[in-house]
Amino acid sequence: MGTKWAERASRFVTGRLRNKLIFTFSTIVVLIVILLTYLSYRQTVLINGQNYLVNNQKLIKLVNQNLDRYIGQIDDLSLSPRNDTEFMDSLLSGDYLDQVYIQNQIKNMFYSRDDIEKISVYTPLTKQGYTISRKTVNLTQRLDNETEQSAWYREAIRGPKFRSIEPGAQGTAASSSEWLTFHRVLINITNKAPLAAISITLNDREFNKILLDAADNPEEFIGIFDESNQLIYKQGMDRTEGHYDFLPYIKDREGEAEYSNWSSDNTNFVLIDHISQVYHWKLVKLTPVAVLNQAASNARTLNLVVGGGLLVFFIIVIVVLSNAITSRLKTFSRRIEQLGEGNFTLDYEFKGTDEIAQLSKKFNQMVVNINELIAERYEIKISERNARLRALEAQINPHFLYNSLQAISTEAIIYEMDSIHLMVDALASSLRYCIKDGETVRLSDEVEHIRHYLILQHARFGTRLHVETQIADQALDCMIPKMSLQILLENAIEHALEQMSQAIHIEITAAVSQEGLRLQVKDDGPGFLPERLAYVRNSFNDHYLDYQDEIGLKNLYSRIKLLFGEAAELTIASEPGHGAEIRMDLPVRKEVRQYVQSTDY
Numbered sequence: 001m002g003t004k005w006a007e008r009a010s011r012f013v014t015g016r017l018r019n020k021l022i023f024t025f026s027t028i029v030v031l032i033v034i035l036l037t038y039l040s041y042r043q044t045v046l047i048n049g050q051n052y053l054v055n056n057q058k059l060i061k062l063v064n065q066n067l068d069r070y071i072g073q074i075d076d077l078s079l080s081p082r083n084d085t086e087f088m089d090s091l092l093s094g095d096y097l098d099q100v101y102i103q104n105q106i107k108n109m110f111y112s113r114d115d116i117e118k119i120s121v122y123t124p125l126t127k128q129g130y131t132i133s134r135k136t137v138n139l140t141q142r143l144d145n146e147t148e149q150s151a152w153y154r155e156a157i158r159g160p161k162f163r164s165i166e167p168g169a170q171g172t173a174a175s176s177s178e179w180l181t182f183h184r185v186l187i188n189i190t191n192k193a194p195l196a197a198i199s200i201t202l203n204d205r206e207f208n209k210i211l212l213d214a215a216d217n218p219e220e221f222i223g224i225f226d227e228s229n230q231l232i233y234k235q236g237m238d239r240t241e242g243h244y245d246f247l248p249y250i251k252d253r254e255g256e257a258e259y260s261n262w263s264s265d266n267t268n269f270v271l272i273d274h275i276s277q278v279y280h281w282k283l284v285k286l287t288p289v290a291v292l293n294q295a296a297s298n299a300r301t302l303n304l305v306v307g308g309g310l311l312v313f314f315i316i317v318i319v320v321l322s323n324a325i326t327s328r329l330k331t332f333s334r335r336i337e338q339l340g341e342g343n344f345t346l347d348y349e350f351k352g353t354d355e356i357a358q359l360s361k362k363f364n365q366m367v368v369n370i371n372e373l374i375a376e377r378y379e380i381k382i383s384e385r386n387a388r389l390r391a392l393e394a395q396i397n398p399h400f401l402y403n404s405l406q407a408i409s410t411e412a413i414i415y416e417m418d419s420i421h422l423m424v425d426a427l428a429s430s431l432r433y434c435i436k437d438g439e440t441v442r443l444s445d446e447v448e449h450i451r452h453y454l455i456l457q458h459a460r461f462g463t464r465l466h467v468e469t470q471i472a473d474q475a476l477d478c479m480i481p482k483m484s485l486q487i488l489l490e491n492a493i494e495h496a497l498e499q500m501s502q503a504i505h506i507e508i509t510a511a512v513s514q515e516g517l518r519l520q521v522k523d524d525g526p527g528f529l530p531e532r533l534a535y536v537r538n539s540f541n542d543h544y545l546d547y548q549d550e551i552g553l554k555n556l557y558s559r560i561k562l563l564f565g566e567a568a569e570l571t572i573a574s575e576p577g578h579g580a581e582i583r584m585d586l587p588v589r590k591e592v593r594q595y596v597q598s599t600d601y
Contacts, residue, residue: 021322022315029314033307040303044296052292053272056285057257059214060274064257064283066210067224068276071182075163077113078184078198081105088186091123091196099128103139106130117178118201122147124194133201153197156185167232168201179204180232211235214285221286227279246271250282262286328356332363339367419459426455434483439563440589443510443517444476446485450508453486457493464503465493475510478517479589481559488521488582491553495532495580496525516567517588522581528574536572553582560586 081087087105090098102121110119110132118133122144129144147153156164162185168178178201186196214222217236224233229247246262250273257274268289275282351357413421429452433445447469454467467489489506496504506523528536539554553570560568567587574580 021325022318025318026311026315029311033304033311037300037303037307041296041300044299045293048296049270049292052287053259053270056272056287057259057274060272060283060285061255061257063210063214064274064276064281067207067281067283068278070206070210071165071279071281074182074200074202075184077109078163078182078200079186080109081196081198082186088195091186092125094126099141103130103141106132107139115202115204115206116200117203118199120199120201122197122199124148124197134203147197152181152183152199153185156183156197157194162187165226165232167230178202179207207233214283217287217291219288219291221284223282223284223286225282225284227281229282232281244284246273246284247282250275250284252280325356332356332360335363423456423459426452430456439482439559440479441482442476443471443478443480443485443519446480446482447471447476449483450485450489453489461493461497465497466503466505468505468507470507470509472511474512475517477590478510478512478586480517480519480584480586481556481563484556484560484584485519485521487552487556488519488584491582492521492523492525492580495528496523499526512588515585517586519584519586520581522579524579527576527578527580528572529576533572533574540570556584560584564589 084105086101090101106119106121110116118131118135121130122128127143127145129142129147130139131142132139152164152166156162164183166181166183168180181199181201184198184200185194186198187194211222220236221238222233222235223231223238223244225244225247226232229244231244245264246260249260252275255275255277257272259270259272262269262271269286270289270292272285272287273282430449433449433452450469454465457465485508489508492504492506496506504523504525506521509518509520509522511518536553540557553572557570560570564586567585569583569585571583571585572580573583
């Protein structure tokens with residue numbers, strides 16, 4: 001089934017011109033839409049990423065600074081009883097009035113802020129515990145033997161600042177009534193003995209205001225860690241499963257927020273962190289890269305939808321335009337078919353000034369010219385027969401043929417047949433070159449002869465024949481056997497171009513080195529068959545005087561040996577399907593030398 005659809009698609013694309021136009025322009029539109037969508041997506045990702053990093057670095061830094069100030073306020077509040085001399089004296093007394101004063105001061109402290117959920121005060125000397133909270137409202141007093149055994153109390157006693165911070169509800173925002181507890185131990189300055197332990201439990205009312213804009217996506221993770229990397233608070237989707245491996249890599253960067261890339265469970269994150277300058281709390285924000293690129297993905301989807309709509313619209317326009325263009329071409333094609341059947345009447349001409357109308361006019365002119373050429377054909381045949389008779393009568397004298405070619409060239413000029421004039425001139429020049437005396441010629445003369453020869457070959461093979469010449473200037477005055485370069489070129493045409501339907505490229509090079517002159521003809525045709533290549537090479541190994549009556553490469557091999565001696569070489573390199581390369585190496589000679597038989601043979 002897939003093969004049939006592929007064949008149908010191939011026939012559709014390679015069939016009518018209309019289908020080719022539709023396919024080509026539709027492909028261009030699709031590529032443009034895809035390219036613009038991709039570039040837009042990449043640009044959006046880049047801009048969103050840069051904006052996200054810049055804005056969130058500033059935001060995280062600001063939030064952590066505000067958090068520092070907020071904890072500083074609670075710290076100051078926990079130290080405020082230290083400045084109340086009567087309160088500190090009452091801690092050492094068991095008098096009823098002193099106890100009442102302590103209770104009143106605790107109430108004043110409790111009601112001074114809305115974010116205080118509970119305050120507990122413990123006096124080690126009297127073992128009394130005072131507690132007031134939003135749930136109980138009334139202050140309670142009891143004998144407390146547990147506080148001194150608690151971990152936070154021991155931490156505060158041993159700490160340099162006599163304080164301890166304890167997260168509520170395991171560092172999450174699940175319980176808004178007890179977000180964080182700030183413990184403070186008041187000591188006797190003289191002997192460092194504890195006088196009171198104050199525990200202030202905070203709700204998240206003020207904290208939520210501070211953290212309001214820090215995270216606006218439920219898939220983002222916000223974490224607050226104290227100086228010892230203990231989790232104080234977290235919000236959002238925690239993909240770390242409690243393993244915060246990134247914490248050791250967070251460094252204090254002079255109060256500035258920084259970002260880095262981090263991966264967990266095959267998920268890539270952008271990590272933005274900041275360490276507060278006072279309490280050294282770490283504020284961390286983890287955002288999945290997929291969430292960061294969501295806006296760009298949405299824009300890409302929108303662009304694809306819009307691009308799809310534009311694609312449908314353009315295909316409709318292309319179909320309409322293609323039909324409008326190809327309908328006239330179809331009519332023109334039928335007219336050409338009629339011409340091929342021998343109908344030379346001019347019965348139709350396209351109106352307008354576009355290319356098809358101009359082509360129609362040129363076609364009609366061509367029909368007129370063909371009619372004229374048909375009429376002239378009989379005259380040419382008569383002239384040709386007369387010329388043959390005269391040539392026979394003159395016993396095909398070469399000079400007579402040359403003069404006749406000049407006459408034909410003049411006739412072509414009169415009738416404005418430039419191509420015929422060019423070919424006849426080329427043929428006349430080749431004939432004159434062939435009949436002139438001398439066994440050797442300058443390479444420049446041979447190159448000029450090849451130019452005329454190629455004019456005739458191009459008339460025969462058209463654009464299938466591509467010849468490139470690279471002749472060094474110092475090689476132009478060197479002497480070579482006459483017609484030798486033509487033989488090499490004819491061999492390439494015969495064994496390459498005439499054996500295939502595709503175009504071939506022939507490269508002719510000539511260069512002079514310390515070893516001598518090297519002429520090289522290389523083609524990209526099918527190459528020599530192994531049997532043919534072996535036969536030609538074996539013929540080179542035989543005595544060259546045996547092949548003086550041969551033509552082609554064997555004749556050329558004999559001539560260069562006779563004219564230039566053993567220093568001359570003719571070599572062939574070829575592989576089936578990879579072209580052929582023929583090199584002719586000759587001693588450098590600058591003067592014309594007539595043929596002299598070597599005394600060695």
